[in-house]
Amino acid sequence: MFYREAGQYKTNYAADMAVFPLRQDRIGIAVILAIAFIGIPLLGNDFFIASVMIPFLVFSLAAIGLNILTGYTGLISLGTAAFMGVGAYSCYKLTTFFPGVNIIVLILVSGLFSAAIGVLFGLPSLRIKGFYLAVATLAAQFFLQWAFVRIPWLFNYNASGAIEVPQRTLFGLPITGASATPETRYFVCLGLVVVLTWFASNIVHGKLGRSWMAVRDMDIAAELMGIKLLNAKLTAFAVSSYFAGVAGAMMIFLWYGGGEANDVFTIRLSFTILFMVIIGGLGSLIGSFFGAAFLSALPTALKFGLPALGVPIGGAAAEHVTFMLVGALIIIFLIVEPHGLARLWQIGKQKLRTWPFPY
């Protein structure tokens, strides 16, 4: 009834190829952005913003990164956490070398280091595929994690091996360090995620994105059509690692605020992000957000939300219940909708178009 394209004519090529062809979709995006930029900071308390929204944004960005590689190009990677770590450590080194440069610039630049490392470890993808490639990226995970502990230069020879996030400001307002409020950190995260998502959306809808999808669907056919596999695969690794790197830098600088960084970028994190991508929906940007919300925000909401609502549960029991519930939901989703939450979303929209008179 409300969600229908009747009367919306596409009069030129650009309108026909728009990412959001329906006016309702465009309104929807505007509403979501308004909620994110105005509603949540106004209504959410510090705990919600710091422990639910910021992790959600960081994981969304990391999931977009992995989705570019796994969902759009069909290359499985188990090294996402390590690439995030490269971003975090290079951002730390950059703040040491260039204390005057704005931290947001440094966070964005640190992704480039991650992209370079990603390309290096992506080289085997030219020869190997599938499970074998997954194992090759595992090497990246283990090697880089080893490097984070063993190269004291990376953490400035700190006795406890930890990264300490210095205070940095934007327009006089602290955005990193302990005195930055959750709201400011949230706004910085949100700004970065929105801009980078827009960037990713443009890439995947463009020539590069189409070449990735061609490689994913059948690499031999893609090669015959004139797509250079070397370029396609390595750009996928580069862009994916860039996103992961920025997410990693955001994780340490805007969310954790320092600490034992090598403890964070473990294989477990790599798997978590892979699950986010699979559950959210392979090859879908909105799916990355769904997956991140499902695996990062839901456990927190269950753990702290249920006791707040008066459900008698606490401590370890909440943790066990979360394990069971999330596990069961994963299985249910994979059975009911193997294409992930993004597909479910699509079906929902499709149904809505014919509602209330389906034909």
Place this chain on the structure above:
Amino acid sequence: MTKSSIIRSVALGALLATGAIAAPANAQDSVYFANNAYRTGPFSGSGIPIGDGMRDYISMINERDGGVNGVKIVYEECETGYDTKKSIECYEQAKSKNTIVYSPWSTGATLAAIPRAHIDKIPILSMAYGLSASADGTNFPWVFIPPFTYWDGASLMVKHMAAELGGMDKLKGKKLGLIHLDAPFGKEPIPVLENLAKKYGFELKIYPVAAADMQNQGSLWLSIRRDRPDYLYNQGWGAMNPTAVKEAIKNNFPIGKLVGVWWAGGDDDARAGGPEAKGYKSLNLNAAGQNFPAIQDILKHVVEKGKSTTPKDKVGENLYNRGVYNSMLVVEAIRNAQKLTGKKVITAEDMRRGLESLNITEARLKEIGMEGFATPTSISCTDHSGHSKAYVAEWDGTKWTKPGEWLEPLKDEVRPLIEANAKDYVDKAGNWPKRTESCEKSS
């Protein structure tokens, strides 16, 4: 997970929930204390006894005395699974509920919380773990690390070695091996040991164990067999400790020369070695066993009344008693803060004052039924650790015993390092808040 542990955790959940629901009813005369616990995950073997000990002592104070001077302590556990991400959530939760003190229970969680706590003005009590440099109260007014730091521990290991060999001068030419978890926690003792090795002329061999290889130390022990160190110091945690004990036995390393840091002194760590683990040593800050009036009171008022999920025979285990010790510090600090401020219901800022002038004397230990359970500790404005004494505990095949005397750490070696490191931390952080908190006279 076994069936009984499910039942236990559900029962625990119910218990905690009733605590949480009961809280608003007497909000006027209660203080809220959030404790991080890890009853799930790979470190739960150590986390469960610690959490039990902490909870049971607080319950005992609430049951026996009706709280501290009539103020009940609302105790709530936040499950972290020893995961830094969840610890940060727990910190935010504790902050939003106005906890009087934050108890991180992991070095990673402590490191992440230190900068925030100085802004949010929440005292951190990291009992014998965390950032060694935070013992410098001038730069870290909100962090407390009694009764000693990892660096004190390393110096105690050297002292123990010297005592067994017959004097500091006998250390020359000896070999000390350090097995450590290859993570910030594990690497902590290295700078102190390196300094001492240079000073006393012994050789230091370092054997790192990656977290992924905690239970797979075969190749490492081959190098230990080749190097033949005279003593081994084990800075390990979780599954790494029982593995080290088993490997030492398998490789015929004299078990009496293997000394663990206090976190390697779990009953289950030693038990894994079977009867041959008899003689395994570990530094310790609390006595094990049930023969203390305070522990008896826990049995009488909490465990036997069915108000705890702890099995009766687990009460008095080494790590359980360590949890009790930590809660005792919290309770004594609350008492001290009440005395200082004259208020009954204290705030986090009052708690900081209470912690900073905490002075637990021999007489006080006797009053609270802990004579011989721990040594006196006192904290001052500059010294947030106390650098108190520890002893070398020995496993007799069934339980931890205390064969020797309490040893004092080499404070002269440790303190300059702490101050230099604290300064370094503060310089690097940039814009670190200057200490404005006034100094209390020790009570």
